[in-house]
Amino acid sequence: MQLNTRGIPRYIQAREHISAKIRSGELRCGDRLPPEHDLAAQFGVSRMTIRKSIDGLVDAGLVYRRHGVGVFVSQSPFQRDHTHLTDFFATCRMEGHAPSAKLLKREIVAADEIQAEALQIKVGDELIRLTTLRYMDGTPITYHDAFLPLSLFPNLVDLPTADLALDKQHTWQLIENIGFGLANVVEKLKAQLADKELAEILETETGSPVLYGERVLYSEEGRPLKYARCFNRGDSYSLTVVLVK
Missing domain, CATH: 3.40.1410.10 (Chorismate lyase-like)
Incomplete structure (x- = not known):
């Protein structure tokens, strides 16, 4: 069954999609997320929008940033x-x-x-x-x-x-x-x-x-x-x- 995403902001859709991959184990602790420009292209949004999605994942403790290296999946708390x-x-x-x-x-x-x-x-x-x-x-x-x-x-x-x-x-x-x-x-x-x-x-x-x-x-x-x-x-x-x- 496909969820109806009409009316849901794109940055939330992207954030929840990545979040679901982390929670399902498809993305594991220590995995690096694709670069922002790749994620932006994947979801058809701007880099500013995908950055907002990642900010939400960081706030939730699901990922963390390493300056100059990338964004990585956190271990479970x-x-x-x-x-x-x-x-x-x-x-x-x-x-x-x-x-x-x-x-x-x-x-x-x-x-x-x-x-x-x-x-x-x-x-x-x-x-x-x-x-x-x-x-x-x-x-x-x-x-x-x-x-x-x-x-x-x-x-x-x-x-x-x-x-x-x-x-x-x-x-x-x-x-x-x-x-x-x-x-x-x-x-x-x-x-x-x-x-x-x-x-x-x-x-x-x-x-x-x-x-x-x-x-x-x-x-x-x-x-x-x-x-x-x-x-x-x-x-x-x-x-x-x-x-x-």
Whole structure:
């Protein structure tokens, strides 16, 4: 059965046609769309019209632009439940994706005012910084920057990278394995745009949407153990929260 498209703007027809190909699997994650001039010719519209169609697909998170390279199909958004501590690696595998991670930084830094307040320590106290980049199906999805009081975790300074195992576990799991009982995490989330440096790290465009989170992990005794900043690609990440009446 052929749908009646009379009265539907051409840019919407083109957008929905491409969207249907993505949702059916005909166009897969990582596939590059044909150039704008080819799509314009295919649908009998101007390049300005097809650009508007692609803008709609970008807004829907179905495709993303790489400056000077082209437009690519996004992977299906990673579903993260923020009502409790979850395992990124296990959740990825459960959704049929291949997770991985890379340790980018391990260094000792002095606490700034924000970190000191969050961790209930003094400005200038030593922290161990553990920065990781998490991937889903080979695409960077989360830049995770964690800070832990050095006084609580002195052994992490010289622990072999393989024993940190941050390529297959979270920092909270590392902390739990060290022997700390964990109680809860308090997290603040907000939407923001990627600057040039972050866009390069996440392999996306400058100005692309990012879900930013600041979180503090607490022990069973109520002591803050970790302060972290998380930058999640907006085209690859969705958030689930349960609201109880």
